[in-house]
Amino acid sequence: MSDLILEIKNLIIDALDLEDVTPDDIEDEAPLFVDGLGLDSIDALELGVAIKKAYKVKIDGNTEESKKYFYSVKSLHDFVLKAQN
């Protein structure tokens, strides 16, 4: 697991109060929303704020692009990497 992947998993757990979840429980490429981890629309907003705070990158509201970024830990990781470079 790369450092940034682990960091994003911990960010998700902390920002969304996932009390009983550990980074190992979250699969890198599994969907975060509905299926998989089972997050909802409020979590999407919360995660957007947390990502902005941590990495100074802004994900625009409800667009097809943002849905792709939010799909999994891996897609968030790729987005953050790209935005930072």
Added chain:
Amino acid sequence: MELAFQIAKCVAWAPGVETEQEWCLWQAEKHDFSSDISLPALKAIPAMQRRRLSPFAKVSLHCALEASDHRQGDLPCVFSSRHGDLNRTTKLIENVAAKEDLSPTQFGLSVHNAVSGLYSIYTKNQAPISAIASGKTSFMAGLVDSVVKLHVNQLDHILYVYTDLSVPDCYSGYLDTNESIGIGLLIQASAFQGEGFKLSSATTNHAVLMGIQSLDFLNFYYGDAISWNTPVNKQTWTLTKN
């Protein structure tokens, strides 16, 4: 005019005083509140919903669910609180002061009717629900609203939930009391079998509330006294046991 009603079930929560037996001992001054807060576990609520509950929400939902025996579906409700979820609101105000982004979850759940909303979603309850705040007399204002709704709308049952948790340190200097208390009352029409009460009011010029209204009510409910007077603005409300 007198309004008759019954209390089918009373559930009260305070730090260290949670069961009916503990409340009776508290009333008899043989048991007191503890300084540690151990929050209700609320295992009935799925973990993904429970994770967003603040201590205030946990105490409110515990009292609501226990008083209504976890009833699902329509049950009219009144929720009342003097301060609401002030611990949550204070964090948001601090974020604003520090020019930080606000947490959407915290923001959405800090409004005064947030807990009643969570309760209605969890119990699939589409009946009318109101949320009340009335300063130091919030407990009685909510109880009066519940009993009046029971009569005017000719309801069989109405759920009344009152909650206040001790306020953040930055506010405690402005208050003369800083209690943590949750009360859930399943109120029902007097045609049923249950513990009967009558509610009446008189207009007074100087009605000053001494003490803590919610705790005064519990002292009356669990004690032997047959009547209890308490003010709301320029009215004095009298509660009498049948």
